[in-house]
Amino acid sequence: MYKAILFDLDGTLTDSGEGITKSVQYALEKVGKPEPDLQKLRIFVGPPLLEQFQEYAGIDEETARKAVEIYRERYAPVGIYENELYLGIPEMLSGLKQRGYKLAIASSKPENFVKIVAEYFHIDSYFDEMVGSEPEGRRTNKTEVIEETLKRLGFSEHRDQVIMVGDKEHDVFGARRAGLECIAVSYGYGTEEELKNAHPFKIVNSAEEILDFFA
Known part of the structure; x- marks a missing residue:
């Protein structure tokens, strides 16, 4: 019997691709690795930025850290708002709260950005906790984020009562390493x-199907 549900943010609750890819493009240009095709940068949505910059652009950690800083120069004032909720998200969250579930966001995005996005879309009130990475790149690993979320919710010793919802393989793998099942969204x-x-517990195609799963 599940009592708590952890949600990824980017690609699960909000369609944040435009703001993220444009900010990544901006950063890559500044570090001498220009990429004109935004579609190729969609792989940056979700995973920790530092690792993704290193892998995609073939740059060292120091240059990747600089790229992350440059990314945030654009993302914080502009990119964070190039974003929209997926269809049915408020209704789904409201339905889950009415059924008594504890809800939390567990994202690799910096925690201050997580809270800004949730507040901007007026969904912050549905969540008991909103957890993200820390400054200077700490706690970016998905499993570490999930562990911190479980701790704050008081479910570290009750993992069988918690499930993750995410859109990428790193959500599924991160949940699995923390001892949780994960529902994957196809949208x-x-x-x-x-x-x-990645073999998630289940794949669903809409916010409505998430709500139906917990009926």
Whole structure:
């Protein structure tokens, strides 16, 4: 019997691709690794930025940290608002709260940005906790974020009562390493092949299907 549900943010609750990819493009240009095709940068939605910059651009950690700083120069004032809720998200969250579930956001995004986004879309009141990464790149690993979320919710010793909802394989793998099952949403930024290969507990296609799962 599940009592708590952890949600990823980007690609699960909000379609944040435009703001993230444009901010990544801005940063790559500044570090001498320009990428004109925004579609190629969709892989940056969700995973920790530092690792993604290193892997995608073939740059060292120091340059990647600089890229993250430059990314935030654009993302904080502009990119964070190039974003929209997926269809049915407020209704789904409201329904889950009415049924008595504890809800939390567990995101690799910096925690201050997580809270800004949730407040901007007026969904912050549905969540008992909103957890993200810390400054200077600490707690960006998905499992570490989940562990902190479980601690704050008081469910560290009751993992069988908690489930994760996310859109990428790193959500599924991060949850699994923390001892949780994960529901994957097909409408986010994970490909069909990626999600099937990750073997989530279930794949759903809409916010309505998330709510139905917990009926």
